[in-house]
Amino acid sequence: MSGGVDRRTVLAAAAAATWMPSPLRAAPASVLVRTRSGPIRGLVEDGLHVFRGIxxxxxxxxxxxxxxxAPPPWQDPVAATDFAPSCPQKGSVGATSEDCLFLNVWTPGVSTAARRPVMVYIHGGAYSTGSVVTPLNDGRHLAAQGDVVVVTVNHRLNALGYLYLARLDPRFPDSGNAGQLDLILALQWVRDNVAAFGGDPGKVMVFGQSGGGAKIATLMGTPAARGLFHRATTMSGQQVTASGPLNATMRARAYLDRLGIDPSRLERLGELPVQRLIEGxxxxxxILPSGGVYFGPVLDQHILLxxxxxxxxxxxxxxIPMMLGNMHDETRAFIGEGSAAVRGLDWDNLAARLAPELRVDILPDYVVSRYxxxxxxxxxxxxxxAATTASRSWRGxxxxxxxxxxxxxPAFVYQVDYVSPQAPMRGTPHGMDIPLAFGTIDAPGSPSGTxxxxxxASAIMMGAYLAFARSGDPNHSGLPHWPKYDLSKRATMIFDRAAxxxxxxxxxxxxxxxxVPYIQPGT
Known part of the structure; x- marks a missing residue:
């Protein structure tokens, strides 16, 4: 165990190691907390104080x-007992609304003297889909086992959060990064209010999977986010480059054309029903050879410099200490074994099938021969x-x-090799780390098994995340020593049922x- 790890981290790791899934038994008791905006009322569930839809x-x-x-202040207590709607998007995530700037908090107690580490989770789904309103992102296990405050955040996505209009109309200077600004506003809320929930605003860790990790990588270099978090963990989510303003404008024009809106009449965007915006x-x-239009953060020289x-x-x-992780078989989650890309795959057609999936300009026949x-x-x-994971998901x-x-x-790198006994043929796909890190292996939709x-595997990963939240170092008593990443050894922690x-x-x-050069997908 490395130096600087305190007794509370060891206890938290030990608690995580004995974790067992248990059903949630909601108690009728409520709890009142006064935020800077006004009082809110949450619930006490299994000893935790839980606030949904703040x-x-x-x-x-x-x-x-x-x-x-930020919302205007209010005087009377507002209920924070149910999840609020998520951002409108393609696909189903439950209730959606453009009124989606809400967060959720799990905390062991609301004493301002507690000064617990704060773990703020940003969901995946690239920049277009996703939500934290899912049992996989439930913060109760981390909060209870690790004595931390867990916050999960929803924000604007797809065109609502990342449609770059600034070069077409100066009335929309923030449009290409509006979703990032939502996250910054949420982190400002954490800074200003989390002490009332027993958290330490000077010890905030952001962590996010897939698109959530990419959003975090972008926030680390966004001037408006400076000082709002103090550790960062990216889970299969990288953002080496942002979208360039010219490409982002081309995408905006294509989207507007689909909606039938003249770029000189952008005020019409405000008149359309939101479902029409999603259909667009x-x-x-x-820019990309296949797939729907990409939206993501833009190098606009305004928000992102x-x-x-x-x-x-x-x-x-x-x-900012950083922990970076990827799954061993990322693309097994994106390219199903029943898909046209792999159906009937053999040595004769492997190179041709690989060519469009590698996402880099390299001779696919050479890749096959080397592998x-x-x-x-x-x-x-x-x-x-293996090749598609290495070329596009892991490379960033x-x-x-x-x-x-x-x-x-400071950087700590990990790779998850855990394979669920329930689906060994899937390997370790993209998303496997969510239930392992949250301890939600028993949640609906979990790929991990129970x-x-x-x-x-969950106990080991939870222990590392909790230690990192507390000290900026993931080492704990349940791990072999995890060195910082350097170019001489490239030390990588392999997470499995053992580590x-x-x-x-x-x-x-x-x-x-x-x-060969790497180009960030989408940019």
Whole structure:
């Protein structure tokens, strides 16, 4: 165990190691907390104080594509007992509304003297979909086992949060990064109010999976986010570069054309029903060869002044300890075994099937030949998933870790190898770390299973996350020593039912794809 880890971290890790899933038994008791905006009333559930649907921003419907505003103060207690709607999007996440700037809090107690670490979760779904209104993101296990305050945040997505209109109409200067500004407003709420929930505003960790991790990587170099968080963990989510303003404008024009709106009449966007805005997302992307239109943060020289990790790690984020993780088989979650890309896959068609999925300009036949040398026992299907994971999902994390190492900034890198006994053929797909880190392995939709292996893997990961939240160092008594990442050893913690450190795992794959330039998908 490394130095600087206090007794509370050891106790938290020990508690996580004995975690067992249990049903939620909601008690009728309520609890009142006074925030700077006004009093709110939550519930006491199994000894935890839980607040669902706390408003941190005003309704965005009257301010489409503009920066969010904090809510006006209120006098009478407001109920915070039910989740609020999520941002409108394609797909189903339950209730949706443009009035979606709400967050949720789980805390062991509301004494202002407690000064607990704060863990703020930002959901995935790229920049277009997703929500924290899901049992997988329930904060009760982390809060109860780790003696921390857990906050989960919803914000604007897709065109509502990232449609870049500034070059078309100066009335919308913040439009390309409005969703990021929502998150900044939520973090300002945490800074100003979390002490009333027993949290320490000077010890805030942000963590996020997939698109949530990408949003965090972007926030680390966003001037308006400076000082709002003090540790960062990205879970299969990287943002090496942001969308350029010219490409973002091309996407905006394609989207407007789909809606039938002249770029000189953007006030009409405010007149359309939100469902029409969501239907417009089906337009083909003018930059990417396939898929719907991409929306994400924009290098607008207004909110975002430079790329997050190009040409190097943004200096603003260097003092913030960072933990970066990826799954061993990321793309098994994106490309199903029944899909056209892999149906009937064999050695004769492997290179052709790989070509559009690698997302980098490299000779696919060469990739196949190298992988057959690396892994002579691999099947075509195994090579397909290994190569697509290494070229597009894992590559961004490698770059971010390398750039921080070059700058001497603290970084801890991990890889999850845990395979659910319930679905061993799926390997370790994108999203496996969510239930393991939250301890929600028994939640509906969890890919982990609930057996002894899942409980062991979850306890190890929860312990690391809790230690990192407390000290900025993930080492705890349940782990072998986890060194910081550097370019000489590239030490990587491998999370499974047990944990161990490997130096430079998948080295041959890393060197293969380092031969060609990397372009952040979507940018």
């Amino acid at each position: 408003r941190y921003g005003q309704d965005t419907r009257p301010r489409r594509f503009l920066a969010p505003l 997302l089906d337009v083909s992307d003018p 430079r790329h997050p990790f190009y040409p190097d790690a943004n200096p603003q984020g260097l003092p 057959r040398t690396f892994y002579p026992r691999h099947t075509p299907l195994e090579i397909f998933y 994390q490698v770059i971010e870790a390398e750039e921080r190492a070059k700058a001497g900034a 057996g002894p292996a899942a409980r062991a 161990h450190v490997e130096n430079d795992p998948r080295r041959a794959e890393r060197l293969l794809f380092a031969q």
